[in-house]
Amino acid sequence: MSYPSLFAQRLASGSGIVDLMADLGEALNVNPSMLFLGGGNPARIPEFEALMAQELKQLAGDEEAVHRLLGVYQSPQGSEALISELSAFFQGLAWPVTEQNICLSSGSQSAFFMLFNLLAGPEAHAEGKKILLPMLPEYLGYAQQGLAEHMFEACAPLIEEQPGQRFSYHCDFEAVESRLAVGDIAALCVSRPTNPSGNVHSVQTMECLGRLADKYQIPLIVDAAYGDPFPGVVYDAEPIAWKPNRIFVLSLSKLGLPGVRTGIVVADTSLIEKLSAINTVLSLANGNLGPALFESLLKAKKLKPLCSDLIQPFYERKRNYMQALIDTHLQSLPYRLHQAQGAFFLWLWLKDLPLTSFELYERLKKRSLLVMDGSHFFFGSQVLGSHQHECLRLSYCAEDAVLEQAVILLADELKQLYAV
Numbered sequence: 001m002s003y004p005s006l007f008a009q010r011l012a013s014g015s016g017i018v019d020l021m022a023d024l025g026e027a028l029n030v031n032p033s034m035l036f037l038g039g040g041n042p043a044r045i046p047e048f049e050a051l052m053a054q055e056l057k058q059l060a061g062d063e064e065a066v067h068r069l070l071g072v073y074q075s076p077q078g079s080e081a082l083i084s085e086l087s088a089f090f091q092g093l094a095w096p097v098t099e100q101n102i103c104l105s106s107g108s109q110s111a112f113f114m115l116f117n118l119l120a121g122p123e124a125h126a127e128g129k130k131i132l133l134p135m136l137p138e139y140l141g142y143a144q145q146g147l148a149e150h151m152f153e154a155c156a157p158l159i160e161e162q163p164g165q166r167f168s169y170h171c172d173f174e175a176v177e178s179r180l181a182v183g184d185i186a187a188l189c190v191s192r193p194t195n196p197s198g199n200v201h202s203v204q205t206m207e208c209l210g211r212l213a214d215k216y217q218i219p220l221i222v223d224a225a226y227g228d229p230f231p232g233v234v235y236d237a238e239p240i241a242w243k244p245n246r247i248f249v250l251s252l253s254k255l256g257l258p259g260v261r262t263g264i265v266v267a268d269t270s271l272i273e274k275l276s277a278i279n280t281v282l283s284l285a286n287g288n289l290g291p292a293l294f295e296s297l298l299k300a301k302k303l304k305p306l307c308s309d310l311i312q313p314f315y316e317r318k319r320n321y322m323q324a325l326i327d328t329h330l331q332s333l334p335y336r337l338h339q340a341q342g343a344f345f346l347w348l349w350l351k352d353l354p355l356t357s358f359e360l361y362e363r364l365k366k367r368s369l370l371v372m373d374g375s376h377f378f379f380g381s382q383v384l385g386s387h388q389h390e391c392l393r394l395s396y397c398a399e400d401a402v403l404e405q406a407v408i409l410l411a412d413e414l415k416q417l418y419a420v
Contacts, residue, residue, distance in 0.1 A: 035406040036398055038370040040195065040344065041258060043397035045314055048256045048306070055296050069288045076276040078104025079291035085298040086264065093229055095242045100269040103276045104286050108225050108251040108263035113145045114278045115221065115247065115265070120186035121148040129186035131221075132179055134209055135171045136384065137347075137377035137391070139195045139223065153179060154380030159387070165327065167336045167349060169197060171205050173212070180216045187247075188213050191223035193234060193342030196377045196393040200227070200237040200341035214245060219267070221247040226343040231255040232307040233315045234342040242266050252290050254344070255311070262290030315344060315396075322346055322396035322403055329411040333418055347374070348392045354417050356389040369409050 059065045077083065080099075087099045105111035122128040131146070133154040146152060155176050157169035179185065188209055193200045201209075206222075213220040228239035231254050242248050250264040265275060279286070297303045319340050326337060326346065338347035353360065361373040374391030378384055396403060 033368065035369045035402055035409065037394045037396075037403075037406050038372045039395060040254075041395075041397060042254050042256050042344065043314065043318065045256060045310065047310055051302070051306070052257070052293060055293050058296070059292060065292070069292055072288065073285040074104070074288060074291070075285075076280040077102075077272070078276075078286055079288070079295065082291040082295040082298075085295050089298055089303070090229075090242070090266065093239075093241065095266070096244070097242060097266060098269075101242075101266055101272060103265050103272045103279065104291060105263040105265060105275075105279055106283050106286050107253065107261040108223070108249050109141055110279075110283070111249050111263040111265050111275075112142060112223070114275055114282070115187075115249070116142070116145050116151065116189075117147050118271075118274055118278060119219070120151055121146060127184075129184050132176070132185045132188050133380055134176045134188055134190055135169060135194075135199075135201075136379075136381055137169075137194075137196055137374065137388075138189075138379075139191050140376040140379070142189070143376070143379045152380035153185070154378075155179060156381055156384050161336065162339070165336050166339055168339045169199055171201065171209070173208055176209070177212055180212060180218075185216065185218060187219045187221055189221040189223065191225070192240070193226045195226065195343055196345055196372070196374065196391075197338045197347040198340035198343050198345055199338060200234055203238050203240060206240050210243075210246070219245050219247050219271075221249065223249050225249070225251040226254045230303055230307050231311050233312055233344065235312075235316050235319070235340070237341055244268055247271065252294055255307075257290060257293065260290030260293065261287060262294065318344075318396045318400075318403075319346070321400060322394070322407070325404055325407040329407050330414065333411070333414050335414075344395050344397050346394045346396060348394055349387070350390050350392070350414065353390045357391055358389070360392070360413070360417070364410065364413060367409060367413065369406050369413075371410070 059069060082104065083099050083102045086102050087097060090097045105114070116131055120129045120131050128148060130151055130153050133152060135157045136154045138154065142152065155172055158172050160168045160170060162168060190201060190209065192206070210220050226233045228234060230250065233254065245268065248266040250266070252260055252262040265272070267275070297306065323337060323340065323346065326335070326348070334351040336349045336351065338349070340346055357375050358373045361371055364371055372393035374393055375389050377393070378388035398406070
């Protein structure tokens with residue numbers, strides 16, 4: 001059977017995010033012996049799971065709570081009880097929000113699908129506008145979300161090589177403004193921390209991007225799935241606050257709840273009204289489990305200490321351990337690590353790699369090591385040259401013993417390739 005529709009061509013013809021999730025599913029559910037450094041699944045934190053088990057037991061023991069959990073549709077905007085708690089939480093951070101500035105979605109991935117196609121794409125009697133990513137590499141999950149072809153434009157990064165086998169990407173503001181001046185950009189979009197590189201755009205960078213967004217009268221979308229105000233997997237950067245003409249997209253997934261599929265959008269009230277309507281058409285209503293669990297955490301004032309005392313230190317230790325492994329086992333190789341300021345990943349640049357990162361990914365997969373080919377994260381631009389085929393994204397969410405085995409195997413493969 002053929003599927004000639006544009007919808008099928010855009011969403012069902014294969015993409016990096018589909019490959020990533022297929023590999024993730026195989027490694028976590030079918031082939032658990034795989035050394036898994038791919039995917040974006042959060043680490044298993046026993047203390048967090050114990051807390052969630054306790055919350056589930058309390059819900060299960062309350063007859064009325066069970067009815068609300070299993071037998072009631074949410075409203076178009078999402079759980080009123082959670083939105084009320086979120087509004088109070090954000091106001092405690094000095095965010096100028098009300099309940100009308102917040103809506104829920106079935107995960108942040110679906111929120112971005114709705115946002116991108118609400119803001120950009122074909123218009124009546126016009127080609128339509130695009131989403132601009134100010135700095136590559138960026139989250140590959142955006143790449144196929146536009147219902148229109150070529151809906152994303154992107155700017156190449158400035159690359160700064162640093163001591164100790166490190167490097168950093170920086171935003172090229174001249175390139176961003178030059179692209180905005182064309183007049184066909186509907187919104188700017190950045191992730192903070194950035195998946196895949198672990199970069200956290202500085203407060204100054206975010207202010208500059210915000211000024212450009214305001215100048216060209218477009219919103220700035222901030223994907224904060226890994227960042228502040230929760231789960232706060234950020235190591236050495238200041239938080240930023242929501243303000244009008246910004247769209248913050250948050251998620252419960254990286255807190256440790258990917259299975260409940262709950263996203264949170266904070267935006268101007270007019271956009272929230274449109275987004276709520278689209279969400280109802282597409283999903284009818286969001287699930288109830290994620291909002292119920294999160295409402296309980298907020299009511300009990302458990303969220304902030306959970307993030308600052310458990311989740312952030314857990315991932316910072318994992319980052320430090322993984323960096324030390326790479327610096328030890330790859331020391332004879334021409335590698336650099338991006339400065340890892342947040343999220344769950346190390347971004348490995350293998351200079352003058354003798355083959356492409358995709359070919360390396362395939363070779364490692366045959367040796368039961370699953371990483372993420374970095375080329376998927378470069379899209380919307382054709383000006384990066386060989387660099388975009390020399391990078392791997394490595395998750396450090398696995399157990400320490402798995403991380404050590406994986407890095408030793410990676411080093412062995414690379415030494416053969418570079419003939420070191």
